[in-house]
Amino acid sequence: MLKVYPFFLEAAWITILLAVLTAVLGLICGALGAAARLSRFAFLRFLGAAYVSVIRGTPALIQLFILYFGGPQIGIQLDAFEAGVIGLGVNAGAYMTETIRGAIISIDKGQREASRTLGLSQWQTMYKVILPQSARLMVRPLGVNINALIKATALVAAISVVELTYTAQRYIGSTYKPFEMFLLAGVLYMIIIYVTGRGVAWLDRKVQIT
Amino acid sequence: MTDPSHFVEIRHAQKSFGALEVLKDISLTVERGQIVGIIGSSGSGKSTLLRAINDLDPLTGGEVWLDGVQVNQKLSHRKYEKHINQMRQQVGMVFQHFNLFPHMTARENVTMAPLMLKGISKEEANTLAKEQLDKVGMLERIDYYPSQLSGGQKQRVAIARALAMKPKLMLFDEATSALDPELVEEVNLVMRKLAEEHMTMIIVTHEMDFAASVCDRVLFMDQGVVVEEGPPDVLFRNPTQPRTREFLRKHLEGAK
Amino acid sequence: MGLGFTIIPKYLDVILLGCAWTIGITLAAAILSFIGGILFAVIALYAPWLIRQPFRLIEWLFMGTPLLLQLFLIYFGLVQIGIDLPAFVAGIIGLGLHFAVYNSELIQTAILSVDKGQMEAARTLGLSRTEALRKVVVPQAVRAVIPPIGNNMIALLKDSALVSVIGVSELTLSAQRVIGRTYRPFEFYLMAAACYYVINLAMEWLQRKIERRISISR
Numbered sequence: 001m002l003k004v005y006p007f008f009l010e011a012a013w014i015t016i017l018l019a020v021l022t023a024v025l026g027l028i029c030g031a032l033g034a035a036a037r038l039s040r041f042a043f044l045r046f047l048g049a050a051y052v053s054v055i056r057g058t059p060a061l062i063q064l065f066i067l068y069f070g071g072p073q074i075g076i077q078l079d080a081f082e083a084g085v086i087g088l089g090v091n092a093g094a095y096m097t098e099t100i101r102g103a104i105i106s107i108d109k110g111q112r113e114a115s116r117t118l119g120l121s122q123w124q125t126m127y128k129v130i131l132p133q134s135a136r137l138m139v140r141p142l143g144v145n146i147n148a149l150i151k152a153t154a155l156v157a158a159i160s161v162v163e164l165t166y167t168a169q170r171y172i173g174s175t176y177k178p179f180e181m182f183l184l185a186g187v188l189y190m191i192i193i194y195v196t197g198r199g200v201a202w203l204d205r206k207v208q209i210t
Numbered sequence: 211m212t213d214p215s216h217f218v219e220i221r222h223a224q225k226s227f228g229a230l231e232v233l234k235d236i237s238l239t240v241e242r243g244q245i246v247g248i249i250g251s252s253g254s255g256k257s258t259l260l261r262a263i264n265d266l267d268p269l270t271g272g273e274v275w276l277d278g279v280q281v282n283q284k285l286s287h288r289k290y291e292k293h294i295n296q297m298r299q300q301v302g303m304v305f306q307h308f309n310l311f312p313h314m315t316a317r318e319n320v321t322m323a324p325l326m327l328k329g330i331s332k333e334e335a336n337t338l339a340k341e342q343l344d345k346v347g348m349l350e351r352i353d354y355y356p357s358q359l360s361g362g363q364k365q366r367v368a369i370a371r372a373l374a375m376k377p378k379l380m381l382f383d384e385a386t387s388a389l390d391p392e393l394v395e396e397v398n399l400v401m402r403k404l405a406e407e408h409m410t411m412i413i414v415t416h417e418m419d420f421a422a423s424v425c426d427r428v429l430f431m432d433q434g435v436v437v438e439e440g441p442p443d444v445l446f447r448n449p450t451q452p453r454t455r456e457f458l459r460k461h462l463e464g465a466k
Numbered sequence: 467m468g469l470g471f472t473i474i475p476k477y478l479d480v481i482l483l484g485c486a487w488t489i490g491i492t493l494a495a496a497i498l499s500f501i502g503g504i505l506f507a508v509i510a511l512y513a514p515w516l517i518r519q520p521f522r523l524i525e526w527l528f529m530g531t532p533l534l535l536q537l538f539l540i541y542f543g544l545v546q547i548g549i550d551l552p553a554f555v556a557g558i559i560g561l562g563l564h565f566a567v568y569n570s571e572l573i574q575t576a577i578l579s580v581d582k583g584q585m586e587a588a589r590t591l592g593l594s595r596t597e598a599l600r601k602v603v604v605p606q607a608v609r610a611v612i613p614p615i616g617n618n619m620i621a622l623l624k625d626s627a628l629v630s631v632i633g634v635s636e637l638t639l640s641a642q643r644v645i646g647r648t649y650r651p652f653e654f655y656l657m658a659a660a661c662y663y664v665i666n667l668a669m670e671w672l673q674r675k676i677e678r679r680i681s682i683s684r
Contacts, residue, residue, distance in 0.1 A: 057662070058663050059624040059625070062655055069651035154534040266589065298589065303590040309584055323588075
């Protein structure tokens with residue numbers, strides 16, 4: 001049992017790294033997606049809607065497989081870790097698009113009207129009036145997205161990235177101790193999720209005060 | 211204490227929520243076929259008293275007797291449950307906010323309890339539903355869901371639901387208070403009909419005219435006590451207590 | 467190697483069979499998760515402390531760890547304690563339990579949000595607490611959670627792809643097998659994605675239809 005700890009800890013670092021990179025990419029995709037969905041241009045709105053619908057309508061695992069195994073056929077060569085980050089990030093971005101869009105459209109129409117009657121431009125209204133208010137509403141649901149994303153990093157085990165789930169699976173196979181290995185990996189996941197959750201709660205409090 | 215000789219007997223009812231005493235030593239009797247109205251401002255304890263009769267808000271002190279059986283007996287949990295369900299089957303209750311079951315049609319609302327508790331057959335239940343809904347003038351809406359009914363219609367179905375258990379006693383807890391003014395009369399009409407059939411009723415209401423015309427006796431409650439009681443023409447025309455006069459003056463002014 | 471989609475019709479039967487398995491597994495796991503969700507919710511809310519606490523722990527463990535890890539635990543764990551289930555059964559149990567926990571969360575909130583007057587009305591008719599829960603409170607809670615549970619079921623469809631990892635021949639593994647023969651991952655994974663997408667659209671359509679149906683009885 002003792003011998004496996006270092007491997008699990010190392011794997012946990014890979015999971016954390018994956019989660020952080022995925023979250024960053026997800027937020028970028030989410031912001032772009034939301035901007036597209038709220039755009040003045042019908043074509044961008046369509047692109048945004050298609051992105052959300054297709055990504056949320058198909059399994060993340062399949063998306064990873066297309067990218068990692070199918071990528072070389074169309075000239076995209078990625079190692080498993082890179083494919084994992086990009087695949088999961090684009091996937092998380094679709095969910096975050098809806099979160100960010102939801103927070104923006106839930107701001108009362110009167111706010112926009114009041115700002116525009118003062119003479120602010122559309123962009124100024126968005127930047128000075130709408131976004132600061134909707135940012136407060138976003139933190140908690142984005143936290144839910146990130147929680148899901150941490151658990152989704154397990155999928156890259158299927159393309160052989162040596163993260164926590166892959167490690168647990170490997171040692172379940174070699175030690176025949178499924179419960180112990182599950183608990184070991186499970187506890188590490190829950191620590192990561194717990195710490196992230198506390199971070200989100202802290203951020204949420206902070207944005208509520210200002 | 212001797213066994214009660216009255217149909218409904220409340221003895222020294224006392225109820226407090228923490229330090230707040232909402233019922234202070236209230237005693238009250240109701241005879242079979244009598245209709246008793248309870249009036250009073252909100253917070254006077256009138257709803258609490260009514261809800262104590264079927265032990266929905268258990269008393270902290272005192273006794274409630276119905277037809278020779280004590281309602282609020284101190285029993286083990288299991289025995290109490292059996293006993294109280296038995297008692298409640300004999301007492302119909304109508305709520306201010308109807309509390310119809312939204313996932314059931316009018317028919318199902320009326321027949322659910324008789325089917326479960328009285329072991330009647332499907333056909334009997336059907337006849338019962340038609341009979342009771344017809345009585346409240348809701349037969350043509352028998353397969354409607356509550357969300358498809360107006361407030362007055364909901365309340366009429368709620369009355370039919372209570373009647374379907376063939377209760378000995380009906381309790382009305384501000385049955386028309388949540389209704390739009392134009393819908394009040396249809397519910398009052400049903401209650402008048404019950405009065406003509408000599409149903410025993412205790413009615414908590416804020417409608418003085420209705421109470422005056424339908425009740426045999428009216429109680430005025432204030433701050434947890436019965437301030438005054440008597441036949442409606444006496445209580446409403448010649449109240450003896452200053453508090454009653456004050457309440458009636460305010461209320462009649464408000465009505466105009 | 468370039469792309470060539472003309473090869474797809476040749477293996478269409480394998481893919482369609484995979485679709486059928488995916489639909490079957492999703493359906494079975496959905497039913498399990500629904501019944502389990504109600505059961506778990508009632509336990510979490512009303513069971514005695516001694517039953518509730520260990521149960522909470524399990525719930526917590528299931529919500530805090532990845533589904534894939536849970537599938538490994540159930541598949542290999544059951545073998546470990548001498549229960550050798552076919553992979554698809556283990557997959558259904560794993561998916562079903564995982565989503566039962568999530569459904570239970572929704573149902574608990576819904577039960578607590580059923581108006582207190584409903585319980586009172588049922589009690590004044592003479593129903594016992596259990597009868598009132600069963601006939602009045604739980605059915606209303608279930609109606610209230612159908613939309614969010616629908617979302618969970620759509621998530622379940624997509625997560626059913628994970629059981630390919632423990633060797634269940636559903637859509638994803640079928641695609642993988644075909645790819646093993648043809649060396650055309652892009653085409654066949656895309657094909658599988660399209661299948662999932664169509665099933666997903668069908669489920670969304672069904673969800674909207676059911677929501678309209680129940681909106682009247684709420």
